Amino acid sequence: MSTRYHHSSHTFTAGGSYRWLLAGVLAMSLGGNAYADDDATETADSSSSCAPQKYAMALRYQQQSAEIQALQRQSYALATARLKQMLAEHPDADDLAIMTDLDETVIDNSALLVRDMQACHDFTGWDTWKVWEREGNPRLIPGARDFLDYADSNDVTIFYVSDRYQENKGATVETLESLQLPQVSDSQVRLLGPSKAKRRQAIESDYDLIMQLGDSLADFSQDYHHADLATQKDLASDDAAHFGDDWIMFPNASYGSWSDAELKAWDAPLETP
Numbered sequence: 001m002s003t004r005y006h007h008s009s010h011t012f013t014a015g016g017s018y019r020w021l022l023a024g025v026l027a028m029s030l031g032g033n034a035y036a037d038d039d040a041t042e043t044a045d046s047s048s049s050c051a052p053q054k055y056a057m058a059l060r061y062q063q064q065s066a067e068i069q070a071l072q073r074q075s076y077a078l079a080t081a082r083l084k085q086m087l088a089e090h091p092d093a094d095d096l097a098i099m100t101d102l103d104e105t106v107i108d109n110s111a112l113l114v115r116d117m118q119a120c121h122d123f124t125g126w127d128t129w130k131v132w133e134r135e136g137n138p139r140l141i142p143g144a145r146d147f148l149d150y151a152d153s154n155d156v157t158i159f160y161v162s163d164r165y166q167e168n169k170g171a172t173v174e175t176l177e178s179l180q181l182p183q184v185s186d187s188q189v190r191l192l193g194p195s196k197a198k199r200r201q202a203i204e205s206d207y208d209l210i211m212q213l214g215d216s217l218a219d220f221s222q223d224y225h226h227a228d229l230a231t232q233k234d235l236a237s238d239d240a241a242h243f244g245d246d247w248i249m250f251p252n253a254s255y256g257s258w259s260d261a262e263l264k265a266w267d268a269p270l271e272t273p
Helices: 016-031 040-046 051-064 066-089 110-118 129-135 144-153 166-178 196-204 229-238
Strands: 096-100 157-161 208-214 247-249
Touching: 051 066, 051 110, 066 096, 066 144, 066 208, 066 247, 096 196, 129 166, 144 157, 157 196, 196 208
Parallel strands: 096 157, 096 208, 208 247
Antiparallel strands: none
């Protein structure tokens, strides 16, 4: 999973022909609309008695919108284009590897989050996650299998690096196998225990890690882990060359370190025509 706040040695310059893909990802992320439906009023009325209802709009977008599927497919299209270019740049390499997060990057856990919200249980306490890891049936993120199969077919080693619980590793491996993902093994599925930074370093000691995929900035660098939002934004600006190159970011409106941030409103008085 991405770092849930509950608890590369190489960079490449993407060719100009791929920059439009990154621009599209950013534009859709910033400009995409999530529309309220007829039960928005009901959600607002019930929010005082059921606080987790505040997650409803984000979960609708994450689970039901066509836009989120478009963004996910677009991210995997960009990842495939960059991987193809990297393979061309390293025709004789036999130690190339990629590292991908799982939850909200490869697999979709929104069913758990919706179940908890509808039961008026705040899923951001993560006290229901262990049961989901053992018994849940997550869906694949659109585009995930095609990309991972492409990497596998080109002899790129795949590491599934997630902050899912180590005690449920057998169940996570079974889940990934049931989704027919390639290179699922005990050694290539690396779960919570050592920090992601240490797990990344262990991979880099044996492989040329050319790409990372995730839905949280902490999936890419330890610098983001528990950093405040202002620092994260500064770091993201400093790391701009990575995004769409060797770091592929996936949208996740459901949870993150930003979830309690204060919103900024237009200071003009409300007027209607």
